[in-house]
Amino acid sequence: MIDVEFRVVSERREGLLLALGQVIAANGFTLLRHSALNSDEGTVLKMMARGPVEQLLVLEDALGTHAQVRSFESSRGDDFAHPDPRANLGATPARQAAPALARAPAVAPAVALVDSQRIEILLSQLARGYPNILLQLVALERDLPPTQREPTLRYIGHRVGAWVYKRDFALGGQLPLADSVRRIALPAMRQLLQTDLREGALYVRNSPFCHRNSPGECCHFLRGMLGGLLEGQHGAHVHVVESQCRNTGAETCRFEFLT
Template identity: 70%
Template sequence: MVDVEFRVVSERRDGLLLALGQVVIANGFTLLRQRMLNSDEGVVLVMVVRGPADQLLVLEEKLGTHHLVQSFEASPYEGGSAPPPPVRANGAGNGNGHASAPPPPAPSAPPLAPTPATAAPIDVQRVETLLPQLARNYPNILLQLVALERELPPAQREATLRYIGQRVGAWVYKRDFALGGQLPLADSVRRIALPAMRQLVQAELQDDVLRVRNSPFCHRGEHGECCHFLRGMLGGLLEGQHGGTVRVVESQCRNTGAETCRFEFEA
């Protein structure tokens, strides 16, 4: 579960909380608190929500493209005090806009495993702002990601791009593949990872190894494997079938002189 704060700017106040609250609840999230105020930008609505990490990108896309929303920002919520009881979208409750029962305790957790203490921190707010844009533009997202890679400090590139890839992969799995049955790892790679990759790059499967011929992340003049977004996305795609038990390894990369970028999967 994750706690996220959304900041929405709209021209309209009446019905704004009701409309967006219904979107939040319809996507499996709980509205923990909200505030609304007038500003020079227009009506500003701030909502703190809690829900499943793998559904967050879908929710961000729906809020960011809602017809009442002029601008939209998302950031992790790190409030120091416990949030109030959840707000119901229909306004029912104890008369002050809150539901009568408090939410069950659920600690906030990032959608990925924590990065090592020695790793450079990810600019999470920047990533959360980017993800709805990627959802709107998908699959035409590689130019945005290459531009982001060039702007990031070298120490942040791998962790940030893998994080984004994981989130995008989980979203694509949820959108396109979640209704299928449980598959063995080799079938998951062939029937889920391969077709999803082919929306972005030239990919083929040989002996359970996925090969990419035209990764845009290669030849940056740096050493080592560099297709961090693709590796993260493959992990996100397979996590829906196998949880966190699959390890994706880029065993060869065009950046190091190989003919193709080679991804292997270990259960």
């Protein structure tokens, strides 16, 4: 079991505690105490809850993407507390009126499979070292069982992408998908790898995730990160597809974006 404190900012107070309390209970946590006050930010609700650590990532995502939540932070009573989402990937990034479904359905089942504590530690390390993060991710990939590589790397990529979007791009206006790819996804990916944009698709030349002795497309982290970057603009309606990969013999890895 783990104790965790959530800090939520919402535009309205009415029904907020009831709605979020139901989310907390649905994920197996018990609400221990709470406090609410009005501020210049809006209604600030703090909640202390206790529950199973293996369910924490699901709960954080559910609270951070709730329709009534404008900003969200999570800190826990251990050495891996995460009070500041701009400084630490371990906290779910604050969201501006994000849609209720901010995680690709294929990612959700992974949370029950991976080592959640190891992921949280790694996310903290990635935040401190960003954008120099690929060596750590490749090392993690090598350690994972084959059945967990795709869901785990996609989940981490999604968390990183959502964090980068909130840190670097959230203050911009709403964009069409093609402009989001050009003005958000492309510059973010170029911080990590050589990336080009051609006919609406991103081409990555030197993905380190290729040739890992596994069949099919294998750039799961990059696909998850692109999804996290674009969901800040388009919610769960955008889908990222790796339509070609160097792991299958292509010269470059290509990512396409569908709605």
